[in-house]
Amino acid sequence: MNFDLVKLRYSINFRDCVGQCEKTGCVGERCFLHCKFSSDSSSLDGPWYMQEPLYLQWKQWDCQSDCRYHCMLDREKERAELGHGPFKYHGKWPFRRLYGFQEPVSVGLSALNLAMHFHGWLSFFILLYYKLPLKPDKRPCYDYTGLWHIYGFLSMNSWFWSAVFHSRDVDLTEKLDYSSAVALLGYSLLLAIVRSFSVRNEAARVMVAAPLVAFTTTHILYLNNYKMDYGWNMKVCVVMGVTQLLVWAMWAGVTRHPSRWKLWSVVVGGGLAMLLEIYDFPPYEGLVDAHALWHATTIPLTYVWWSFIKDDVEYRTSSLLKKVK
Structure with missing residues (x-):
């Protein structure tokens, strides 16, 4: 047949x-x-x-x-x-419920990612304000402080809604999860450009941010108010994710940053992990699918990533203090 x-x-x-x-x-x-x-x-x-x-x-x-x-x-x-494999229902593979959770493995891994980002952001905050020298006005010397604070908030927000969505897939949780993920990807691309090209002038930052913020906002409004187009959203997310990795890879190839090997680890690991999002397969035993495995790979990558960010704080702060002297 x-x-x-x-x-x-x-x-x-x-x-x-x-x-x-x-x-x-x-x-x-x-x-x-x-x-x-x-x-x-x-x-x-x-x-x-x-x-x-x-x-x-x-x-x-x-x-x-x-x-x-x-x-x-x-x-x-x-x-x-009849010997047939699993079939997608409403665009999703069939999962077995466990303790009231629709996708228990993805819920647990999303929660772990949230915890890793919180730990990374908290240690970043302590390093900035309690371990390194501050300016006379009590502000950090690091010139990308505010950008990384926003990144930490968007990351924790995205993984929170990921855990909620995988525990209960309804229209509201789906929109919040997808919107949060797109917002994080768009901002991460902006941050990659600003840090890699050392954009420190506020006017220049606005010029870089304006088109990216406009596109990301328009895409989120399209998904929420016009059509939840899964195929188009996947293409947009992949393009933003790949572009971000390429920007970081180019910078890692030319910079003499002492922790560039950590940057390379995240770039290569993130690229390989992205294949799990592109190559989709049914959940094993109704519990673990490609998306859940992607959640698992991002946990160690998150630890290395925040470690690189903290190293960048120390490196930039040390460089700025030497210039002042």
């Missing part, structure tokens, strides 16, 4: 299953208590003030989510019996 016809048949069967479940509240012999219907098939959930608080609702799945999940399990069981 033609592969496209098989794919279409399973897609239709899945939609029919979900539609029937949303009417009856059952998939086969499994019925869901929170799918409540009256005799005329209207929902009995009641007004908002009679429903459970959000922090309690978060621990449960709504009717539609349970219908989609169990219909997916049934379709995947049928496919496995």
